[in-house]
Amino acid sequence: MGLLDVFRASRKKGSAAIAKERLQILVAHDRAFRNRPSYLPKLQQEILEVIRKYVEVDLDAVSVNYEQDDDQELLELNIVLPDAAARS
Amino acid sequence: MGLLDVFRASRKKGSAAIAKERLQILVAHDRAFRNRPSYLPKLQQEILEVIRKYVEVDLDAVSVNYEQDDDQELLELNIVLPDAAARS
Numbered sequence: 797m798g799l800l801d802v803f804r805a806s807r808k809k810g811s812a813a814i815a816k817e818r819l820q821i822l823v824a825h826d827r828a829f830r831n832r833p834s835y836l837p838k839l840q841q842e843i844l845e846v847i848r849k850y851v852e853v854d855l856d857a858v859s860v861n862y863e864q865d866d867d868q869e870l871l872e873l874n875i876v877l878p879d880a881a882a883r884s
Numbered sequence: 885m886g887l888l889d890v891f892r893a894s895r896k897k898g899s900a901a902i903a904k905e906r907l908q909i910l911v912a913h914d915r916a917f918r919n920r921p922s923y924l925p926k927l928q929q930e931i932l933e934v935i936r937k938y939v940e941v942d943l944d945a946v947s948v949n950y951e952q953d954d955d956q957e958l959l960e961l962n963i964v965l966p967d968a969a970a971r972s
Binding site: 816817818819820821822823824825826827828829835838839842843846847849850851 | 904905906907908909910911912913914915916917923926927930931934935937938939
């Protein structure tokens, strides 16, 4: 099973019943050079800014997970979008 | 097992032996309003532009998967970064 299948299967469980606009973003960085500073926290801000060009994002509705070990970093952003029906 | 664990487990398999700089980005969009046009293709371009501020990205080294069904879209970007040791 490919990664996309795993990802899709994990997400289907909870989302079938609730018709919510949601965006979920995962960024994984395999670091070959550990001495370099991480740019993921800054990247996270910039990705959010890009997304806000397309949809209204309430920053309170963004949850962030960040994990780091020796050779990789994982960043997860979960964004619940406001009810689009309320907008023009 | 949480999504991050699934994600990490899937990726560990192939990556242990090869010390490559890699970025993998997944964007999942649960669409409550199907009549709206998708912004993911445009978002993909902008995310790539943001990433290129931080690292050199050879566009030939980017592989893209895009899947869409009735209520969700999935976008996957896999980027093999050039050997950072060769730079500055």
